[in-house]
Amino acid sequence: MKNTNPVWKFFVSVKLTVFLLLSLAATSVIGTLIPQNADPEIYFHRFGPFLFRLFDVLDIYDMYQAWWFQLLLFLLIANIVVCSIDRLSATWKLVFPKKLTFNPSKFEKQKEKKPFYVNESPSDLESKYTAFVAKKFSRQHMDKTEEGFVLFAEKWRWTRLGVYIVHFSVIMLIVGAIIGSLFGFKAFVNIPEGESVDHARLRNSSQVQPLGFTIRNDDFDISFYDTGAPKEFRSSLTILENGQEVFKKDIIVNDPLRYKGISIFMASYGEMAPERKSANDISMENIHLNFTINASGMVYKRKAEIGKPVAIPEGHGTFTLTAFEPEADFRGQNIGAALIGTLTPVQGDAVDILLPLHFPNFDKMRRGEVVISVADQKQETFSPIKKKDVRYYSGLEVNKDPGVWVVYSGFIIMIVGCYITFFMSHQQICIQVTRKNSKSRVLIVGIANKNKIGMQRRMEKMAERLADSR
Amino acid sequence: MNSSQLLSLVTFIYGFSATFYIAAWIFKKTLPATLAKWAAIAGVVINAAGFLLRWRESYALGYGHAPLSNMYESLVFFALTIVVIYLFIEIRYKTTVVGAFATPIAFLAMAYASLSPNVSDKIQPLIPALKSNWLIAHVVTCFFGYAAFAVAFGISIMYLIKNRAPDKETGILARLPGLNELDELTHQMVMFGFLFLSIGIITGAVWANSAWGTYWSWDPKETWSLITWFVYATLLHARMMRGWYGKKIAYLSILGFGAVMFTYFGVNYLPGLHSYGAS
Numbered sequence: 001m002k003n004t005n006p007v008w009k010f011f012v013s014v015k016l017t018v019f020l021l022l023s024l025a026a027t028s029v030i031g032t033l034i035p036q037n038a039d040p041e042i043y044f045h046r047f048g049p050f051l052f053r054l055f056d057v058l059d060i061y062d063m064y065q066a067w068w069f070q071l072l073l074f075l076l077i078a079n080i081v082v083c084s085i086d087r088l089s090a091t092w093k094l095v096f097p098k099k100l101t102f103n104p105s106k107f108e109k110q111k112e113k114k115p116f117y118v119n120e121s122p123s124d125l126e127s128k129y130t131a132f133v134a135k136k137f138s139r140q141h142m143d144k145t146e147e148g149f150v151l152f153a154e155k156w157r158w159t160r161l162g163v164y165i166v167h168f169s170v171i172m173l174i175v176g177a178i179i180g181s182l183f184g185f186k187a188f189v190n191i192p193e194g195e196s197v198d199h200a201r202l203r204n205s206s207q208v209q210p211l212g213f214t215i216r217n218d219d220f221d222i223s224f225y226d227t228g229a230p231k232e233f234r235s236s237l238t239i240l241e242n243g244q245e246v247f248k249k250d251i252i253v254n255d256p257l258r259y260k261g262i263s264i265f266m267a268s269y270g271e272m273a274p275e276r277k278s279a280n281d282i283s284m285e286n287i288h289l290n291f292t293i294n295a296s297g298m299v300y301k302r303k304a305e306i307g308k309p310v311a312i313p314e315g316h317g318t319f320t321l322t323a324f325e326p327e328a329d330f331r332g333q334n335i336g337a338a339l340i341g342t343l344t345p346v347q348g349d350a351v352d353i354l355l356p357l358h359f360p361n362f363d364k365m366r367r368g369e370v371v372i373s374v375a376d377q378k379q380e381t382f383s384p385i386k387k388k389d390v391r392y393y394s395g396l397e398v399n400k401d402p403g404v405w406v407v408y409s410g411f412i413i414m415i416v417g418c419y420i421t422f423f424m425s426h427q428q429i430c431i432q433v434t435r436k437n438s439k440s441r442v443l444i445v446g447i448a449n450k451n452k453i454g455m456q457r458r459m460e461k462m463a464e465r466l467a468d469s470r
Numbered sequence: 471m472n473s474s475q476l477l478s479l480v481t482f483i484y485g486f487s488a489t490f491y492i493a494a495w496i497f498k499k500t501l502p503a504t505l506a507k508w509a510a511i512a513g514v515v516i517n518a519a520g521f522l523l524r525w526r527e528s529y530a531l532g533y534g535h536a537p538l539s540n541m542y543e544s545l546v547f548f549a550l551t552i553v554v555i556y557l558f559i560e561i562r563y564k565t566t567v568v569g570a571f572a573t574p575i576a577f578l579a580m581a582y583a584s585l586s587p588n589v590s591d592k593i594q595p596l597i598p599a600l601k602s603n604w605l606i607a608h609v610v611t612c613f614f615g616y617a618a619f620a621v622a623f624g625i626s627i628m629y630l631i632k633n634r635a636p637d638k639e640t641g642i643l644a645r646l647p648g649l650n651e652l653d654e655l656t657h658q659m660v661m662f663g664f665l666f667l668s669i670g671i672i673t674g675a676v677w678a679n680s681a682w683g684t685y686w687s688w689d690p691k692e693t694w695s696l697i698t699w700f701v702y703a704t705l706l707h708a709r710m711m712r713g714w715y716g717k718k719i720a721y722l723s724i725l726g727f728g729a730v731m732f733t734y735f736g737v738n739y740l741p742g743l744h745s746y747g748a749s
Binding site: 252 | 533594595597598599601602651654658661662664665668669672675676677679680681682683684685686688690693694696697700701703704707708711712729737740
């Protein structure tokens with residue numbers, strides 16, 4: 001019975017699958033080229049007013065959550081479900097037939113037929129071949145003929161269901177993800193050493209999530225390799241319920257604490273009272289800037305003052321310092337003292353630029369024609385060393401995801417399903433033995449629903465074994 | 471001799487092997503093919519030895535981690551997996567022509583690792599995010615996937631070359647395997663690669679969930695691995711369900727390998743969590 005519903009017909013098409021898979025692949029590229037969920041100001045500077053508005057309307061800045069991307073995913077799932085249901089009934093009848101019959105005509109159609117001769121009579125071969133086939137195949141059937149016999153055998157009929165297993169696993173992943181987003185949460189909290197919290201702040205909203213227990217940060221520790229690279233971030237946490245200590249654990253990256261379905265991850269750290277020495281790092285009367293012109297590779301040093309425009313060498317417009325910020329912020333990160341200025345190119349819009357004192361390469365990220373940096377500053381590499389008198393806080397990621405076990409089950413089912421689908425096939429063989437004088441003429445034909453070349457090779461090997469008349 | 475010197479030697483051995491595979495194909499000689507095969511086997515042995523030696527050296531330095539933590543180490547492993555998979559094909563399918571298209575990729579990977587100024591062969595300590603038992607499972611499965619796709623790419627190129635004159639009976643085109651065999655071999659390699667890419671993405675997701683508390687965060691490298699997965703999923707569906715064959719499959723396989731290369735190298739130029747793979 002064919003379903004003629006037009007909606008069904010639309011979703012049952014594999015053309016749609018190909019279209020959706022390629023569309024998902026192509027659109028996913030966008031979000032990797034445009035950093036997601038950054039500060040709108042950064043986008044505005046980078047794209048200008050028109051593109052900024054356009055991308056905003058299309059949700060490009062959070063595209064994997066955008067309605068059109070989710071719609072593509074939904075269509076793919078609908079496509080998978082409809083295709084699987086549509087084909088499953090036919091496959092089911094094949095896998096679980098009411099009566100299992102071997103159809104000789106299927107084997108007769110095969111082109112590759114190479115008979116060989118054995119110095120034994122068919123009746124001698126019968127028991128030998130039956131025993132041999134029984135070892136390799138799960139099901140066999142023999143028909144006596146006038147001149148000998150025909151032996152049918154098969155195995156792995158059920159592997160025809162492999163592809164449905166894979167499709168089912170994809171649906172499990174989606175179901176698990178939906179459970180996670182409906183009944184779970186992703187939150188974070190900063191806890192200073194020695195202090196406790198019983199709530200965390202939700203990501204992507206400013207709401208507070210009560211945890212139902214209290215987390216106390218007993219200690220934060222950071223250690224370094226002798227190269228200066230960080231070796232380990234460690235927070236010693238205690239879980240309290242009604243004032244009672246119920247659980248203690250040191251967490252490090254890759255080893256979270258799990259309690260009552262909530263997982264607590266070591267995510268970041270910071271100093272409680274940042275030193276304000278950076279404010280004195282620079283004398284306002286004596287600021288020098290380096291202008292590196294990309295086209296020529298030349299570096300020019302120019303004196304600058306707040307509020308006074310400086311002509312950029314080689315005719316690249318003007319630059320005006322507007323402010324000094326002792327604790328500048330870039331995408332939520334404290335980058336220390338920085339100067340802020342406005343670059344006015346000869347053509348195009350003016351851009352506000354951040355010039356951190358300690359990171360001379362910072363402005364390279366903008367990929368402009370000219371790179372500006374503050375001259376004559378100590379160039380630090382970012383390597384925080386723990387000091388005795390500094391109090392740290394631990395930045396913790398606090399998550400609950402009840403769907404994760406559905407997703408993990410989906411993962412395992414997907415791997416198993418892919419293996420079955422790709423590397424196991426429904427194999428059927430037919431061995432025909434006929435008397436030729438005192439010898440037997442043997443013909444082996446094998447068919448498989450996948451990897452036909454591999455099946456042929458298996459048949460050649462089997463013929464070699466069976467021709468061996470030991 | 472330290473592992474870096476040993477692995478530089480492997481670069482030359484793979485170069486030698488690739489040259490002789492190509493010579494054997496062009497001049498229809500069996501001696502260069504035999505030399506190429508033994509060079510490839512020697513290369514694999516020394517490549518694996520260099521890999522293990524580097525592992526030991528990292529313990530001697532007090533870092534103690536599997537050499538799968540940066541660009542240099544991944545390239546070394548990539549070359550190893552390509553040649554292992556190729557040798558498997560040579561032995562199983564009894565053909566040496568594929569070597570002319572597979573071993574050059576391994577040679578290029580090793581040459582890039584050894585010679586590029588952007589790739590440092592220094593053994594570095596593991597940053598906290600990489601300290602996990604999932605590191606080995608994740609990287610090994612990903613690279614088996616990448617290597618299978620690399621070989622599939624080589625075979626697809628062979629297909630397109632052969633397809634220009636499939637019925638020619640003499641010359642170098644005639645010595646390529648038949649179109650059906652090449653097409654089937656591409657399909658086999660893509661299935662193998664797809665299974666391993668899937669396991670690689672899955673182990674990565676499980677790892678991410680234990681390190682950051684989320685199994686999927688649309689980080690550029692994650693996203694690009696998924697893009698690669700989509701492209702090869704398209705190939706498999708088009709072939710199995712729509713009966714796409716030959717040239718179309720070869721083009722999709724080449725497109726897929728482009729996505730693999732971007733996942734591997736291109737993503738390092740984008741901001742994201744996987745930035746430690748860059749240097």
